[in-house]
Amino acid sequence: MTSSLLLAFGIIIFLGLSAFFVKVAVGQIGSERALFWAVVAYIVTDIMILAGLYKMGTPLMFESANWLAVASALFGAAGSIGTFYLFSRMKLSIGAPMIALFPALTVVLAFLILKEKIKLVNGVGILLALAAAVLLAL
Structure with missing residues (x-):
């Protein structure tokens, strides 16, 4: 490691x-x-x-x-x-996972502004994380 x-x-x-x-x-x-x-x-x-x-x-x-x-x-x-x-x-069980999604915004900004490359699997992971936020908010 x-x-x-x-x-x-x-x-x-x-x-x-x-x-x-x-x-x-x-x-x-x-x-x-x-x-x-x-x-x-x-x-x-x-x-x-x-x-x-x-x-x-x-x-x-x-x-x-x-x-x-x-x-x-x-x-x-x-x-x-x-x-x-x-x-x-x-509830902490809802709020903590939702705010823990901030790295998804960071990755999107790095892609758009810094022109960093995102692998397909990482992009899918970000979309799934955003879907998780929607499910947590329900």
């Missing part, structure tokens, strides 16, 4: 645990308070990441592509906020 594949499985585990803990927290303390404490944790984590980057000597220059990283963070934050409110209104 390659290190990239192990990393992918690790990310799946972390994101799965994250969604589970969001649902439990929202159920116990409400979406607003759960979101507040998540933001506190994000701030602490971000400070630790910035300190690590500084210690490694990473140059933090302003470049034209910086807006892409900022846009990524803004869209990611909006998705995280939405997750807290979604899980307060929807």
